[in-house]
Amino acid sequence: xxxxxxxxxxxxxxxxxxxxxxxxxxxxxxxxxxxxxxxxxxxxxxxxxxxxxxxxxxxxxxxxxxxxxxxxxxxxxxxxxxxxxxxxxxxxxxxxxxxxxxxxxxxxxxxxxxxxxxxxxxxxxxxxxxxxxxxxxxxxxxxxxxxxxxxxxxxxxxxxxxxxxxxxxxxxxxxxxxxxxxxxxxxxxxxxxxxxxxxxxxxxxxxxxxxxxxxxxxxxxxxxxxxxxxxxxxxxxxxxxxxxxxxxxxxxxxxxxxxxxxxxxxxxxxxxxxxxxxxxxxxxxxxxxxxxxxxxxxxxxxxxxxxxxxxxxxxxxxxxxxxxxxxx
Amino acid sequence: xxxxxxxxxxxxxxxxxxxxxxxxxxxxxxxxxxxxxxxxxxxxxxxxxxxxxxxxxxxxxxxxxxxxxxxxxxxxxxxxxxxxxxxxxxxxxxxxxxxxxxxxxxxxxxxxxxxxxxxxxxxxxxxxxxxxxxxxxxxxxxxxxxxxxxxxxxxxxxxxxxxxxxx
Numbered sequence: 001x002x003x004x005x006x007x008x009x010x011x012x013x014x015x016x017x018x019x020x021x022x023x024x025x026x027x028x029x030x031x032x033x034x035x036x037x038x039x040x041x042x043x044x045x046x047x048x049x050x051x052x053x054x055x056x057x058x059x060x061x062x063x064x065x066x067x068x069x070x071x072x073x074x075x076x077x078x079x080x081x082x083x084x085x086x087x088x089x090x091x092x093x094x095x096x097x098x099x100x101x102x103x104x105x106x107x108x109x110x111x112x113x114x115x116x117x118x119x120x121x122x123x124x125x126x127x128x129x130x131x132x133x134x135x136x137x138x139x140x141x142x143x144x145x146x147x148x149x150x151x152x153x154x155x156x157x158x159x160x161x162x163x164x165x166x167x168x169x170x171x172x173x174x175x176x177x178x179x180x181x182x183x184x185x186x187x188x189x190x191x192x193x194x195x196x197x198x199x200x201x202x203x204x205x206x207x208x209x210x211x212x213x214x215x216x217x218x219x220x221x222x223x224x225x226x227x228x229x230x231x232x233x234x235x236x237x238x239x240x241x242x243x244x245x246x247x248x249x250x251x252x253x254x255x256x257x258x259x260x261x262x263x264x265x266x267x268x269x270x271x272x273x274x275x276x277x278x279x280x281x282x283x284x285x286x287x288x289x290x291x292x293x294x295x296x297x298x299x300x301x302x303x304x305x306x307x308x309x310x311x312x313x314x315x316x317x318x319x320x321x322x323x324x325x326x327x328x
Numbered sequence: 329x330x331x332x333x334x335x336x337x338x339x340x341x342x343x344x345x346x347x348x349x350x351x352x353x354x355x356x357x358x359x360x361x362x363x364x365x366x367x368x369x370x371x372x373x374x375x376x377x378x379x380x381x382x383x384x385x386x387x388x389x390x391x392x393x394x395x396x397x398x399x400x401x402x403x404x405x406x407x408x409x410x411x412x413x414x415x416x417x418x419x420x421x422x423x424x425x426x427x428x429x430x431x432x433x434x435x436x437x438x439x440x441x442x443x444x445x446x447x448x449x450x451x452x453x454x455x456x457x458x459x460x461x462x463x464x465x466x467x468x469x470x471x472x473x474x475x476x477x478x479x480x481x482x483x484x485x486x487x488x489x490x491x492x493x494x495x
Contacts, residue, residue: 004329005348005394027395034351034390035371047348049395075384079450084458095453099475100445101378101387101438235453235474 001043008048011055011178011212017048018208019180026050026210028071029105031098032114040124041115041131055109055212058082064218070109070211074164075100077108087216089225089244093167096229099236109211112165112175112191115202116158116266117238119143129155130199137199144304146240149312150265156199157302159263160192161238166262167227168214169270170244176213179206188214189260192267199266223248223256224323228315230263239263241311247323249283259295259316264308271295274316283324285317292316331394337362338406346393353377355393356401364403364433368477375476378434378441379403385441387475404433407440416440416493425489427480435476439490442472446494464494 005027008014018024023044025033028051036042055069058080066082077083078094098106120126120138127135139147139157147157165188173188191203205211219225229242242262248255257278259271274295281287292313299309329348334341337360344359353370356362356379365388368376372390379388380402407414416439419425426432446468451458454471462468469490470483478486 002329003348005331005392027392030392030395031372031387031390034392037349038370047392051395075445075450079445079448081459084451088458091451091458092453095451095455099375099387100442100452100472101375101385101475102372102390104381104384104386104441105391235471 003044004046006046006048007052008050009052011050011053011210014048014050014053015178015180015208015210018046018210021046021207024048024207026109028107028110029073029102030110031102031106032110036115039122041122050210061215066216068108068214068216070213071107073104074098074106074108074111075103077164078103086219087167087171087225089170089227089246090164090167090216092227093163093229093242093244096227096239096242097163108164108214111162112168112188112211112214113203113205114162117161118147118158121158130158130195130202133198133200140302144302146238146263147302147305148265149299149301149305149308150261150269151194152266152300153195153197153199155197156195156266158195158199158266160202160265160267162268163227163229163239163242163262165192166242166260166268167244168216169260169268170225170246170258171216171219172258174215174217175211176215177205177209178212179209183212185215189268189270195266202266219246220248220256222250226319226323228319230311230315241308241315243312243315243319245316245319245323247283247320249324252282254278254281254283254287257320259292259320261312261316264299264312271316273298283320285321288317288320289313331397333394333397335360335393335396335398336400338401338403344393348392348394350393351389352381352391352393352396352401353388356388356403359393362401362403362405364405365437366430366433368431368434373477374431374434375438376431376434378437378476380437380441383444385438402437404436407436414440415495416443416489419489419492420486423485423489423492424482425485426478426482431476431478431480435473435478435486438473438476439486439493442469442490443494445472464491466491
C-alpha cells in the first residue's frame, strides 16, 4: 500500500506529525519496518522519518551514567569507548545481534521496538493473535523451538528478539518518551508487555509516542557484567537463550546481582526471583543454582522447547561463575 | 506518493524521482542503473545488496531510497579506480574467492567496510578484549563477514581474500 512520507526536523514535530493517525510508524533504520512493509505485516498510512532528529549522540551524564540517543546506530553504540569500558554487557549484546551491515543501520529506539521473529507472526497465511487479534495462535501445538517458557499466555507464546534490550534490562535502563501529552520516563523493564489477552500490543507505548533516549545509571565500582548468547549457529542468528548478568561481589558475598534473560519470554525477562535468592549469599555455584532454580520454578515449556529450561539454568550458572571468577 | 532525491553513486551525481516505497536497492538498480548490488533475499538476510553508504557498509534492501537524499553511495563497481581494482577486489580474484559471483559485489563492499572497522579498533562478538586493539584473525573475519552468504560455499577462499585485502 502507498504511504505518505514525512521528515521531522525535531522530536516535537515528529510526535505532532504522528498524532491523529490510526496507521502511523516512525522510520529510523528501517531494518525491521521495511521488511514488514514488504511482507504485508503492516501497512501504515504515514511514515514519519526520524533519522534527521538530533538524537544521534551518546552523552555522559553528571551522575556518571550514560544517555543514549534514540537514533544512535547499534554499531556506533557497541563501538563507543565508554560502553566498551563500563558496560561490557551492552557492547557484547549489541555485537551478538544481527550482522555488521544491519548494525550500521539499526538504531537504539528501533532495536527496542523490533517485533517478534515468530514464524507464524511473519507468515500471513497462518492465524496469529499478535498480527490479527482473535484469530488464534498457530505456534501453540506447532513448531515452538524459539518460543517462550516464561510469562506466556494461551493467546501468544512469542519471544522478544532483541539482545540489546536484555542487556539494558539488566542495567536498569530508563527510557525517555515524548508523547502528545509531553515527556515521561518508562523503566526499560516496563516498556515491553507480557502477551496476556492483548498480544498485539508489544509495548506500553501509544503509536505517536516517540522514544527519544535510553539512560543507563552508573554501575558502582567493582561491578562486573557480561552477556552470553546461545543460538543455533555461531553468528547472525537470534538467541535460543541469552543471559545478561551484572554482579558485584565483596569478600565472597553477593552485594549486587542483576540478571535478565532473552529468548525466553515476550519481553526481556528480569529474573527478580533469582536475584532475591542470591543477594547477600555466598558467590558460589550452589547459590547460583538455587537462585536460577527459583526463577525457573515458574517456567512452562511447550512441546518443542523444553530444552530451554536446562539451557537457561546452565547458561545463567556459567555466566555468574565467570563473573565471580573474574572478581578474585 | 513520490519523492525527489539526489544521490552520489560511484562518484556521479544522480537526481531521481522515487515512489516512497522504493528501497535504496531498487533505486540503485532500476533508477540509477547501478547493478553491482544484487537482489538476493530482499529481506536483509543474505548481504548481496551491500554497498558503502556514506562510507559505511549497509544492506540496501531494507532502507527506503527517499530517506537517503544527499547520500554518497559506493557500490562494488565504484571501488575500482578506472582500470585499477581495489586491493580487496584483487584479493578476491587472486584467491578465487567466488564461483558464480552473484554474492561477490556484496562480499567485496562488506569486506572493505570490515577492514575500515578493524582499522578503527571496533571490536566484534569474538574479540576477547573489548578495549584492546583488534587483530584480524580468521575468527574475526568469519564473524564480521557473517552477514554475507555465499551459496556456492566459497567461504574458505573469501576468508583468505579478506585477510590478503588488509595488506
